[in-house]
Amino acid sequence: MRDHILEEDPNSPARKEMNPLLKFALELGPLLVFFFANSRGDQLAEAFPVLHELGGPLFIATGLFMAAMAISLSVSWAITRSLPIMPLVSGAVVLVFGTLTLWLQDETFIKMKPTIVNALFGAVLLGGLAFGKSLLGYVFDQAFKLDAEGWRKMTLRWGLFFLFLAVLNEVVWRNFSTDAWVxxxxxxxxxxxxxxxxxxxxxxxxxxxxxxVADAGKS
Structure with a gap:
């Protein structure tokens, strides 16, 4: 029986590797679903009348976004028998804010989601550094192999970058139209x-x- 539901430590021999391109597709896929559903919400509602129950295009996009996130995490689990930490956190926030968006029919909640997720990621990465943990290795260890100092610097930079994205999202959704924000x-x-x-x-x-070097004696 597995002892860990969450993904293993970056350097753990028990950690199961996933193709980097597949991992990228699983993380980007829900965003593309969200964009497509928002831009084609009316057509989707005509093709699938049940979607009318969700509301306008943004609310249809929110519902499909939540479903896509659930599928993405399910595929990750099926392949690695573990859940990736950062997409799991993002999915939990999507579930909470997406449910509030649909229940209250208030688009503010889904617009705030990127702010909350990015601020949370930034806080987690910087907080991990405060305790001597370079958590970015959980995300990029399959693509890059760095020494401890490299992971520390990368974690610091990404932590600050996530906080920048949180502030940027607030500026955009509060000052521009919904379509522009999407x-x-x-x-x-x-x-x-x-x-x-x-x-x-x-x-x-x-x-x-x-x-x-696998075989030092080979020429």
């Missing part, structure tokens, strides 16, 4: 994140662990 959530946040990741390449190179 477009920014999918097509704005991702490019900003990619640019940030590109700026971390020098750090990754400096702190990358050298691959082990």
């Amino acid at each position: 477009a920014f959530k999918v097509w704005g946040t991702m490019p900003i994140t990619i640019v940030f990741m590109l700026t971390q390449i020098p750090l990754l190179k400096r702190h990358a662990l050298e691959p082990k």
